[in-house]
Amino acid sequence: xxxxxxxxxxxxxxxxxxxxxxxxxxxxxxxxxxxxxxxxxxxxxxxxxxxxxxxxxxxxxxxxxxxxxxxxxxxxxxxxxxxxxxxxxxxxxxxxxxxxxxxxxxxxxxxxxxxxxxxxxxxxxxxxxxxxxxxxxxxxxxxxxxxxxxxxxxxxxxxxxxxxxxxxxxxxxxxxxxxxxxxxxxxxxxxxxxxxxxxxxxxxxxxxxxxxxxxxxxxxxxxxxxxxxxxxxxxxxxxxxxxxxxxxxxxxxxxxxxxxxxxxxxxxxxxxxxxxxxxxxxxxxxxxxxxxxxxxxxxxxxxxxxxxxxxxxxxxxxxxxxxxxxxxxxxxxxx
Amino acid sequence: xxxxxxxxxxxxxxxxxxxxxxxxxxxxxxxxxxxxxxxxxxxxxxxxxxxxxxxxxxxxxxxxxxxxxxxxxxxxxxxxxxxxxxxxxxxxxxxxxxxxxxxxxxxxxxxxxxxxxxxxxxxxxxxxxxxxxxxxxxxxxxxxxxxxxxxxxxxxxxxxxxxxxxxxxxxxxxxxxxxxxxxxxxxxxxxxxxxxxxxxxxxxxxxxxxxxxxxxxxxxxxxxxxxxxxxxxxxxxxxxxxxxxxxxxxxxxxxxxxxxxxxxxxxxxxxxxxxxxxxxxxxxxxxxxxxxxxxxxxxxxxxxxxxxxxxxxxxxxxxxxxxxxxxxxxxxxxxxxxxxxxxxxxxxxxxxxxxxxxxxxxxxxxxxxxxxxxxxxxxxxxxxxxxxxxxxxxxxxxxxxxxxxxxxxxxxxxxxxxxxxxxxxxxxxxxxxxxxxxxxxxxxxxxxxxxxxxxxxxxxxxxxxxxxxxxxxxxxxxxxxxxxxxxxxxxxxxxxxxxxxxxxxxxxxxxxxxxxxxxxxxxxxxxxxxxxxxxxxxxxxxxxxxxxxxxxxxxxxxxxxxxxxxxxxxxxxxxxxxxxxxxxxxxxxxxxxxxxxxxxxxxxxxxxxxxxxxxxxxxxxxxxxxxxxxxxxxxxxxxxxxxxxxxxxxxxxx
Numbered sequence: 002x003x004x005x006x007x008x009x010x011x012x013x014x015x016x017x018x019x020x021x022x023x024x025x026x027x028x029x030x031x032x033x034x035x036x037x038x039x040x041x042x043x044x045x046x047x048x049x050x051x052x053x054x055x056x057x058x059x060x061x062x063x064x065x066x067x068x069x070x071x072x073x074x075x076x077x078x079x080x081x082x083x084x085x086x087x088x089x090x091x092x093x094x095x096x097x098x099x100x101x102x103x104x105x106x107x108x109x110x111x112x113x114x115x116x117x118x119x120x121x122x123x124x125x126x127x128x129x130x131x132x133x134x135x136x137x138x139x140x141x142x143x144x145x146x147x148x149x150x151x152x153x154x155x156x157x158x159x160x161x162x163x164x165x166x167x168x169x170x171x172x173x174x175x176x177x178x179x180x181x182x183x184x185x186x187x188x189x190x191x192x193x194x195x196x197x198x199x200x201x202x203x204x205x206x207x208x209x210x211x212x213x214x215x216x217x218x219x220x221x222x223x224x225x226x227x228x229x230x231x232x233x234x235x236x237x238x239x240x241x242x243x244x245x246x247x248x249x250x251x252x253x254x255x256x257x258x259x260x261x262x263x264x265x266x267x268x269x270x271x272x273x274x275x276x277x278x279x280x281x282x283x284x285x286x287x288x289x290x291x292x293x294x295x296x297x298x299x300x301x302x303x304x305x306x307x308x309x310x311x312x313x314x315x316x317x318x319x320x321x322x323x324x325x326x327x328x329x330x331x332x333x334x335x336x
Numbered sequence: 337x338x339x340x341x342x343x344x345x346x347x348x349x350x351x352x353x354x355x356x357x358x359x360x361x362x363x364x365x366x367x368x369x370x371x372x373x374x375x376x377x378x379x380x381x382x383x384x385x386x387x388x389x390x391x392x393x394x395x396x397x398x399x400x401x402x403x404x405x406x407x408x409x410x411x412x413x414x415x416x417x418x419x420x421x422x423x424x425x426x427x428x429x430x431x432x433x434x435x436x437x438x439x440x441x442x443x444x445x446x447x448x449x450x451x452x453x454x455x456x457x458x459x460x461x462x463x464x465x466x467x468x469x470x471x472x473x474x475x476x477x478x479x480x481x482x483x484x485x486x487x488x489x490x491x492x493x494x495x496x497x498x499x500x501x502x503x504x505x506x507x508x509x510x511x512x513x514x515x516x517x518x519x520x521x522x523x524x525x526x527x528x529x530x531x532x533x534x535x536x537x538x539x540x541x542x543x544x545x546x547x548x549x550x551x552x553x554x555x556x557x558x559x560x561x562x563x564x565x566x567x568x569x570x571x572x573x574x575x576x577x578x579x580x581x582x583x584x585x586x587x588x589x590x591x592x593x594x595x596x597x598x599x600x601x602x603x604x605x606x607x608x609x610x611x612x613x614x615x616x617x618x619x620x621x622x623x624x625x626x627x628x629x630x631x632x633x634x635x636x637x638x639x640x641x642x643x644x645x646x647x648x649x650x651x652x653x654x655x656x657x658x659x660x661x662x663x664x665x666x667x668x669x670x671x672x673x674x675x676x677x678x679x680x681x682x683x684x685x686x687x688x689x690x691x692x693x694x695x696x697x698x699x700x701x702x703x704x705x706x707x708x709x710x711x712x713x714x715x716x717x718x719x720x721x722x723x724x725x726x727x728x729x730x731x732x733x734x735x736x737x738x739x740x741x742x743x744x745x746x747x748x749x750x751x752x753x754x755x756x757x758x759x760x761x762x763x764x765x766x767x768x769x770x771x772x773x774x775x776x777x778x779x780x781x782x783x784x785x786x787x788x789x790x791x792x793x794x795x796x797x798x799x800x801x802x803x804x805x806x807x808x809x810x811x812x813x814x815x816x817x818x819x820x821x822x823x824x825x826x827x828x829x830x831x832x833x834x835x836x837x838x839x840x841x842x843x844x845x846x847x848x849x850x851x852x853x854x855x856x857x858x859x860x861x862x863x864x865x866x867x868x869x870x871x872x873x874x875x876x877x878x879x880x881x882x883x884x885x886x887x888x889x890x891x892x893x894x895x896x897x898x899x900x901x902x903x904x905x906x907x908x909x910x911x912x913x914x915x916x917x918x919x920x921x922x923x924x925x926x927x928x929x930x931x932x933x934x935x936x937x938x939x940x941x942x943x944x945x946x947x948x949x950x951x952x953x954x955x956x957x958x959x960x961x962x963x964x965x966x967x968x969x970x971x972x973x974x975x976x977x978x979x980x981x982x983x984x985x986x987x988x989x990x
Binding site for chain 1: 405408409412413415416419420754757758761784785786787788790791794798819820821822823824826827830856857859860863864865866867
């Protein structure tokens, strides 16, 4: 197997003009060999990338921008492992990684949670057997708290300030304990969390209240692999799935908000204040009434074939990768 | 001494080694391999005397091409085109369907070209000579594939009729015979093209390829440099300008074109015979070419480089309205003339000849032999099948040629650790054997991560392959169990709805509890939800944990009720009853009375059922602890009964 970590350049992001219909293909800048499948990765800072491997190793790569090379900066070999050495050579896949410079949290198939610091050789904290099932994804809730999702449909909050190895809170799905594969927190409103399940269902949780999701939205026809709130426009959410589709969930649309040539001049001030009041009080994501706040859902992939495994979104850019070994870049996302 | 081979099949490979099986003694050969190797060493144990057998183990792999990095784009992109074709509108008939199929064919070709480009880049950027030669070989193979495909597109898919046929063939030649491109570029970019030594070669190339405008443009440069022969140039230029060509639209019929062409041909003939070009040998030969003179054209062999170029040039200048079915005669003749007996036809030549002869099956057969991978023939045959051009040519084991080739191609994909996903879709579109092949192949994909297992499971579930779902879930659950990931194991058994495995897991939990006195993985047991109902044992586990919770919360009467229910409703397995009764002890010993009379009678009955079930021998073997437990229970129950009878008999309020 020849797996690689690669860095590509997709040209100038801000340069979206009239004649930029065809902006050229992404250019490969550099790559480096990686041992095992890449299960997850995230930028730690401008230069460093943390990568989770199926062998249970977590590696930090550094991208040297002056000569366009990649090198290994730090490596934690047995971050995740099974106790029985015979079966899988001891290694258990590391399934998720999340960074908050300089801290790195990883979770894996061994149900273990690791807290690393980028410059330290040993783990700062390890919670063994944090979960009896596989932990599929992790994200930061606050600087000292993380959220994990597992394969028996539970969302757990862990507080690193507490010394005991127990979650501070456990949330579960109603009904069948369908495995949850991905989790993301609203960028501004920290109590809103979205998770995606094996049945393709999108669940939105309010972690201030209750132990069950606020809304369940029937989305994809197969596993939802990743869910992401847009970091600067959190009214937009993106999900991708094994069924080959990538959905854009847009709660920012509202009939009265659609600008038309009739709305001019003085009206715009009332238009904005009405908007901001609404937004700060109740987020559209927590709304129980789907008819009140309209949600627009679009599938961004015209001819879907194989699974969309991963996506990321920043500003006007959306990038996603499929099982057909192709990467797609959309640079005019919210135009 | 006769040597033999012994072998073991793997999912994608065969392990082979030499042996002298059957004779005693000697040293067994040492083979270094995994599980399959162990099977092999058993059979080589009886190796012969004398020379020791080779200590090497060979891995024989079926399909090497799928491991070439640069070809992956070809496989992935063509998969997308293939799926699009299968899903395309079958209702479209006639011209629009044909246009659609031609577009599909063009898409395939552009993928081949893109791959060629990548391969070429790889070849020139690598420093390793071995790699360079490998890449270069690949480039020429891809180029040949595109050449063949293009011809098949013209003759079979588009089925160009007389007239447009020649134009398409001209395009084909121009696109693929590029050996002369460098020369052309050199002359055109020089300061004074007409003085370049290769000037006339380039003009000849243009004429041979029917690129009249470009030829005339070059000639005009020569004309301005040579005012003395202006007349000659004018005439030649005129002839070239007036040459009738078949049109793509409906502006003229074939007969009209033929007539015009006849007149033009005669005019050229007259000029030649008048000796107009006698003073300039170059221009004279051009005129002869225009007249379709075989020798004159053959003279320019090096500029044409291939016999099919020669064929098209000849047709252009002698039979521009050639019909598709007439091609075969010209093709054979031209190939013989061009090769002239010095060289024999290469595989590529045979394939192209078969195409000109409209022998589709022959083309496919020859390509299958010549190429190392099924990709080309599988996709081409599928496309031709969609054009309804292949008769249902039944092979002796039942499926037709299209299906056979697709099955072979997809099977090759399955031996790759990642490309197997493409193979699934190909099997889906093989109506007869696709499903069986898929069932057999999908169980053999190595599942090294849970995510991969999930993908495989999803594929099986979508196709209602329940056996495979059960089997894969069992494998994953077993792995999880061995790694002590009870939650994961349960999650897999829930997915497969495997009650037996859920029972196994619950027994594990209960065993842990009995050994340690407390539950492990409370987060799992406390949150079973509806999955509790998957198996009785699992339900018991959940309810038992609930009992402990109720007890911990001091909700004793509810706990008592639950405990009793677990026994009377036979949710608890008999082996656990003793533990449950022992758990009842603290409830019986509480200050306030918890169990009612009814309940106490029930408990006593349970205890008696339990002890009555044991044979005398067992009672004798029971150690003191056991007998003491039973005694204590009997005592506690009796005491409770006494208290509760009094309590229930007493009037309230007193």
